[in-house]
Amino acid sequence: MASERPIYLDHHATTPVDPRVLEQMLPYFTQRFGNASSKQHAFGWRADEAVEHARQQVAQLIGARAKEIVFTSGATEANNLAIRGAVAARRAEGGHIVTATTEHKAVLDVCASLEQEGCSVTRVPVEPDGRVDVDRFTAALRPGTVLASVMTANNEIGVLQPIADLAKACRARGVWLHTDAVQAAGHVPVDVVALDVDLASISAHKIYGPKGVGALYVRRTPKVAIDPQVVGGGQERGLRAGTLNVPGIVGLGAAAALAREEMAVESVRVAVLRDRLLEGLRTGLGEITVNGSLTYRLPHNLHVSFHGVDGEALMTCLADDVAVSSGSACASGSREPSHVMTALGRRPADSWGAVRFGLGRGTTADEIDAAVACVTGHVARLRLMSPVATGARA
């Protein structure tokens, strides 16, 4: 069966808004346009009700209470609020942060900026399978460590981190633990109580909601009192000022509710398709390298290196047929390999040949088969002109 082209396999970058989500959002652009802070009239009341309903839906997705959810403009803001807010609140206790080398830039860059402001940061290396070793992580905690930030699932290689074990180490030392759960929440079970984390970031557009809205879970028992980073209106119990994006928040809530309902079935469905993709590529191309643990991995992620092939060139060949992502960008003849691939200890050549496939709610078996045929053909052809694959280096 012919698939619509290009086939979208880049769901870690973003997802389409589910029509069921959009339907719930639309009235809040027009008829129900009120400001949720307008407490004096029905327009405001209705907007506020919708926001509080969404807050409940988001809380339920991650096992939190509604009052522990702070809406933001997205996960990047949530990460900034969590890290900068926690460090600011606990600065007197010390300015040491522990994170991991494979974190998203929205965490690493925040840590780097705090370093410029006098904090110290320990970046714990990951093991070759992409996982943080609990003992190495624990060893990095020290007197003066106020916060650790480790992602639930990696945005490139999809590897899941042992968050509950890291939380135990943090709890025993009075260190708050933040997790960037953007790629995991809504795709695999994330329960902030079971994980025992203090702060968790999520994003709507990774779970079939709209762009420009996210949330931060801020634990209330025991209370995690972070400092606001945006002030000027007192919204979100003083933690994030600014008129609430009501349609976006409604969309996040609706997306969270759907993800919660459908996760059990959907995660198995996409895992089967992901395995079909891997098997198809292996059958067509022989040896390919899967980057990161296959066991501890998001069900909709596959990240592979095609030896001898540049991922960016492959994407150009695939552009009309399959939308995927490669981790490297090239400029002026010299390139920086992906920091995640470098953290795994992979050679630059493996990094440049790396491609991320992100399956999604709309992905079908026919699409996977079509993508396999397409990728296999282009990789084989690119290998014919590759000096790396054929050993023709002068």
Place this chain on the structure above:
Amino acid sequence: MMSAAYSEAVRERCREPRRAGAWPDGDRAVGSGSAGSLDEGTWTRLQVRVGADGRIDDTRFKVFGCSAAIASASFVADALVGATLAEGAAVSSAEVADALELSDDKRAMAALATAAARSAVHDWQQRTGTRDPGPGSNGGVSS
């Protein structure tokens, strides 16, 4: 850099590269040259086969690199066919970059391809004992 940043000329040469491949070492009619570095992520190898009339009668290339590197190598490989050695050594990277509509941050890829071409011409000249083509020279081969 994503695909949308490339012209159709680049995309077409990536999908259907012309003159990709390699001739075995040791052929006296063939000169080989390379530029770039695998360690830095881009390496281009170009081969020229020189006919009895002293002109380049065919070429081959291999590339490890991004779309711009592949397209540049394929473009230069095409452009060299029928050229004198002097002309082959003088292919302008700016012209290649312009023809492929490369963005500023990708123009270095065209320079790698032309450097590999120069290197291939020099290799042929060195191995055949013909003189180095200075500016304005015809490459030391009757034309």
